[in-house]
Amino acid sequence: HLPSMRTPTAMIVGLVLCPCGLLLTFTGTVTPNWRQVSHISDQPIDFVLEQGIWDMCSEQQSSHDRLCGQADELGYFEQVPVRVAQGMMPTSLAFTLLGLVVAALGVRCWQKEPRHLLAGVAGLVLLVSGLLSLVPASWYTHELWTLPAPAGGTLIAGYSLVLSYLGSCLEILGGLALTLSFHHCCKER
Numbered sequence: 001h002l003p004s005m006r007t008p009t010a011m012i013v014g015l016v017l018c019p020c021g022l023l024l025t026f027t028g029t030v031t032p033n034w035r036q037v038s039h040i041s042d043q044p045i046d047f048v049l050e051q052g053i054w055d056m057c058s059e060q061q062s063s064h065d066r067l068c069g070q071a072d073e074l075g076y077f078e079q080v081p082v083r084v085a086q087g088m089m090p091t092s093l094a095f096t097l098l099g100l101v102v103a104a105l106g107v108r109c110w111q112k113e114p115r116h117l118l119a120g121v122a123g124l125v126l127l128v129s130g131l132l133s134l135v136p137a138s139w140y141t142h143e144l145w146t147l148p149a150p151a152g153g154t155l156i157a158g159y160s161l162v163l164s165y166l167g168s169c170l171e172i173l174g175g176l177a178l179t180l181s182f183h184h185c186c187k188e189r
Contacts, residue, residue, distance in 0.1 A: 007107060007114060008114065008180075008181070008184070010177045010178065010180040010181065011103075011106075011107045011114060011119055011177070011178060011181060013173075013174065013177040014103060014107075014119075014122075014123060014126070014174040014175065014177040014178035015103060015104075015107060015174070015178075016174070017170045017171070017173050017174030017177065018096065018099065018100055018103065018126050018170065018171055018174035018175065018178075019100065020167075020170050020174075021096065021130065021166075021167040021168065021169070021170030021171035021172075021174060022093070022096045022097070022100065022167065022171070023167070024163045024164070024166050024167030024170065025089070025092060025093060025096065025133050025163070025164055025167030025168060025171065026093055026167075027160070027163050027167075028089075028133075028137075028160045028161065028162075028163035028164030028165075028167060029053070029089040029090065029093060029133075029160075029164065030054070031052060031159070031160040031163075032050050032051065032052030032054065032055035032056060032057050032068060032160070033050040033051075033052055033057075033158030033159050033160040033161075034051060034052050034053060034085075034140060034157075034158050034160045034161040034164075035050070035051045035140075035144060035147070035149075035155060035156070035157060035158050035161065036048055036049070036050055036051075036155070036156050036157075036158045037049040037050075037051065037149050037150055037153035037154070037155055038153065038154050038156075039152065039153060039154045040150040040151070040152060040153045041150070041151045041152035041153075043150075044060065046060060046061040046062045047059070047060055047061075048061060049070070049149075049150065049153070050158060051076055051147075051149075051158075052158075052160055053082055053085040053086050053089065053136075053140075054086070055068050055069060055070075056068070056069075056070040056072060056076070057069075057070060058070055074148035074149070074150070075148055076147060076148050076149075079143070079147050079148065081136065081139045081140045081142075081143045081147065082140070082147070084135075084136050084139060085136035085137075085139075085140055088132050088133065088135060088136045089132075089133055089136060089164070091132055092129045092130070092132035092133035092168075092171075093129075093133075095125055095126075095128055095129030095132060096126060096129040096130075096171060098125055098129075099122050099123075099125035099126035099128075099129055099175070100122070100126070102118060102121060102122035102125060103119060103122035103123070103126065103178055105118055105122075106118030106119030106120070106121070106122050106178075106181070107119055114181070116181040116182070116184040117181070117182070119178050119181035120178065120179050120180075120181040120182035122178050123174075123175045123176065123177065123178025123179035123180070123181060123182075124175065124179055125175070126171055126172075126174055126175030126178060127171075127172055127175030127176060127179065128175075129171050129175070130167075130168045130169070130170075130171030130172035130173075130174075130175055131168070131172065133164055133167060133168040133171070134165070134168035134169070134172065136164075137161060137164040137165050137168060138165075140161060141157060141161060141165075144157060
């Protein structure tokens, strides 16, 4: 009876979900649209201010005139949820990259048998990376309406925040799938 050379399904799931999560979290981190402010007093009706964790952009939607690097006159970037996101989102990205390297070494599709312990450790690292990006995204969402905004503006969550959420969830699910590899280690003992 030869050992099966198939990669376990849980490992494949982890290796599909986590890079997708990384892509979404990266996009959410670098794009300046965690929150949109529209219908601002003293501005044209189609003027929208996009606030991210690193930059602010304004756009005239009728002409698509977009200008980034807007001055932060209200102290938006000084707010704790924004500061926390600035620290935790890049940390999460670094953990995800580390987890994916360890996962690739553990899953080892080019070998007969995967290294279950290594794949499980990668799963834990990826699970932590997902939590590291879920915390600032959740906190920001909770504080969305209390963060400083121009007078009279209508506030909505932006696509960067949504992508950060989705990416976090994919990383958590992928990490959990990879941690199932620990079960195989326990069975071998």
